[in-house]
Amino acid sequence: MIDLRSDTVTTPDDAMREAAGDAEVGDDVYGEDPTVNELEARAADLVGMEDALYVPTGTMGNQIAVRTHTDRGQEILVERESHVIKWELGGLAQLSNLQVRTLDGGARGIPTPEQVRDGFVEEDLHRPGTGLLSLENSHNSKGGVAISPEKIDAAAEAAHDDGVPVHLDGARVCNAAVAHDVSPARMVENVDSVMFCLSKGLGAPVGSMVAGSEEFIARARRVRKLFGGGMRQAGVIAAPGLLALENVERLADDHDNARTLAERLAEIEGLDVQDPETNIVLVNTEGADLTADGFLDACEDAGVLGTPFDTHVARFCTHWDVDHEDVVAAAERVGEAVES
Numbered sequence: 459m460i461d462l463r464s465d466t467v468t469t470p471d472d473a474m475r476e477a478a479g480d481a482e483v484g485d486d487v488y489g490e491d492p493t494v495n496e497l498e499a500r501a502a503d504l505v506g507m508e509d510a511l512y513v514p515t516g517t518m519g520n521q522i523a524v525r526t527h528t529d530r531g532q533e534i535l536v537e538r539e540s541h542v543i544k545w546e547l548g549g550l551a552q553l554s555n556l557q558v559r560t561l562d563g564g565a566r567g568i569p570t571p572e573q574v575r576d577g578f579v580e581e582d583l584h585r586p587g588t589g590l591l592s593l594e595n596s597h598n599s600k601g602g603v604a605i606s607p608e609k610i611d612a613a614a615e616a617a618h619d620d621g622v623p624v625h626l627d628g629a630r631v632c633n634a635a636v637a638h639d640v641s642p643a644r645m646v647e648n649v650d651s652v653m654f655c656l657s658k659g660l661g662a663p664v665g666s667m668v669a670g671s672e673e674f675i676a677r678a679r680r681v682r683k684l685f686g687g688g689m690r691q692a693g694v695i696a697a698p699g700l701l702a703l704e705n706v707e708r709l710a711d712d713h714d715n716a717r718t719l720a721e722r723l724a725e726i727e728g729l730d731v732q733d734p735e736t737n738i739v740l741v742n743t744e745g746a747d748l749t750a751d752g753f754l755d756a757c758e759d760a761g762v763l764g765t766p767f768d769t770h771v772a773r774f775c776t777h778w779d780v781d782h783e784d785v786v787a788a789a790e791r792v793g794e795a796v797e798s
Contacts, residue, residue, distance in 0.1 A: 460788045461763045462719075465630075465658040465712070465737060465777035474662065474698035483693035486512075487683070493693030497700050498667070504703055505631075505652055506643030507669035511678050512696055513687050516629045516666040519653035521549045522685060523625045523668050524590060526678045527651065530555035532589030535577045535617075537563040539599040541627055542592050553685070557586055567597035568605045571616035578620045591617040594627040595645065596634040599767070602716075602738025602775075604637035607645050614648040623650040629666070633659055633736040636709045650674070659709050659737060660702035661778050664695050708778065712737040715776040715785045722789030723774075726796050737776045744770040746796050756795035762788045 461467050470478070484490035494512050502510035513519040520542050528534065534550055536543050538560035542550060550556045559577050561569040569577075574591060581587025593613060595605045614624040626649045628634075628642075635642045646652045651670035656662035668678055682688060716734040723739065724731040728746025731739065741764075743753040750766040757764055757772075767773045776785060 459761050459763060460780060460784050460791070462774040462776065462780065462788060463763045463765045464775045468658070468661045468777045468779050470661065470663045470698050474701050477697035477701055478694045481693040481697035483691040485690050486692045487688045487690060491691060491693045491696070493700070494696045497696040500700065500703055501667040502669050504642055504706075505646050505654065505669050507646070507652070508672045509675035510667050510669040511675050511682060512689075512692065512699070513666050513668055513682060514664065514689070516627075516653055516655045517546050517549070518682070518685060518687050519666045519668045520546065520625070520627050521553050522678050522681045522687070523651045523653055523670075524550060524556070524592065525554045525681045526674060527623050527625060528554055528556060528589035531557070531586050533557045533559050533579055533586050535559050535561055535569070535574065535588060535591045535622075537561055537567050537569055537594060537597075539563070539567055539597070540592065540594045541598055541629065542594070544599060556589070559588075563597075565600065566603050566605060566609075567594060567600040568609045569593075569613050571612045574613050574616035575620070578622065588620065588622050591622055591624045592627060593624065593649070596630045596637070596736050596738075598629070598738070601732045601740040602630065602633065602734060602736040604634040604735045606638060607640060607647070610645065611648045624648075625650065626652040628652045628654040630655070630658060630736065632706045633709050633713070636706065637713065637736050642706065656699040656702040659712055659777055660705045662698045662702035665699050705778070709737070712776045712778065715780065715782055718782060719774060719776065719785040719789055722786065723792060726789075726793045728796060739774040739776070740767060741772045741774065742770055743772060748796070753796070756798065757792055760791040760795040762791050762795070
C-alpha cells in the first residue's frame with residue numbers, strides 16, 4: 459500500500475529511534491528536561507524568535523497561541539478556509555471564548571491588507587474589539603500553496619497598524635520556505651507567533667513547536683499546562699524532534715515527488731489536477747464521473763491511499779516515506795483504478 463493520505467503518516471527512521479532511546483531526560487514541567495530545552499532553543503533559532511515551546515500537537519499549539527494572545531470575548535480574524543476554523547473542533551470558541559470573523563483569502567488563502575483593515579473592529583461599549591489575526595502558510599485547504607513572505611508581511615503590517623497581534627499557523631511553514639528558497643525565519647519575521655509541526659514532512663513521530671517572544675512563551679507555557687499539555691520526561695520524544703529540525707532542505711524532495719505525481723495523474727482522462735507548489739496534490743474527479751469518496755475507494759482497492767477534501771476533490775500528500783518510484787507506481791495504480 460502506498461500511503462499518500464498525509465505527511466503525518468511518516469515513521470521515524472533508525473537514527474530517530476536511537477536518539478529517543480539515548481535521550482537525556484528530566485521533568486519538563488519543572489524545566490528540567492535538557493533534551494526538550496535544547497529542542498526549544500534550536501526551534502526558536504530556526505524561525506528567528508526569542509523562545510519556543512514544545513507541544514504535543516499542532517492543533518494544541520495553535521489553540522495555545524490563540525488563548526495566549528487574546529482576551530475572552532474578543533474577535534479573531536481568520537481566513538475562512540484555514541485549519542484553525544475548519545479542523546480544530548471549534549477550539550476558538552470552546553477554549554478561548556472568541557467571536558470569529560472570517561475573511562475570504564481567495565485562491566491562495568491570504569487576506570489582503572485592505573481586507574484586514576476592513577475586518578478590524580475597535581473595542582467600544584457595544585463591540586468586543588479585534589484581538590488577533592491568524593494566518594496560515596502553507597495553506598492546507600488551498601492545496602499546500604506556499605504564500606510568499608511579502609504577502610504575509612503585508613497582512614501582518616495591516617493588523618499591527620491597528621495594534622492587533624498576528625499568529626501564523628505554520629504547520630508546514632518549512633515547506634513554504636523551501637518553495638520560496640528563503641529561510642523559515644524570513645517567512646515569519648513579521649508575525650508575533652508561529653506554530654510549526656515536527657511530525658509532518660520533517661519526519662518526527664510526535665510534536666510541534668510554538669515560537670514567539672520570551673514574554674509570550676512564558677505565558678503560553680501556563681496555557682499549555684491548563685490545556686493538559688504539561689509533559690514530564692518528554693526528552694524521549696523531543697530527541698527525534700532535534701533530528702527533524704535538520705530535515706528542512708530535504709522537503710524539496712517531497713515537492714519534486716508531488717510534481718511528478720501531479721504530472722502523471724494529469725495524464726489520466728477525467729482527472730483535473732492542481733499544480734502543486736509544495737507536497738500536496740489536489741485532484742478533481744468530477745470529469746471522471748466519480749465523487750472523491752468513490753475515487754478514493756477505487757484507489758485503495760488498487761493500493762493507494764488518499765483523503766477526501768470536497769465532494770469531487772481528493773488530496774494526495776508526499777512525504778519522506780515515499781520516493782520517486784513510489785509516486786510513479788501510485789499514478790499507475792490510480793490510472794488503473796479510474797479506468798476499471
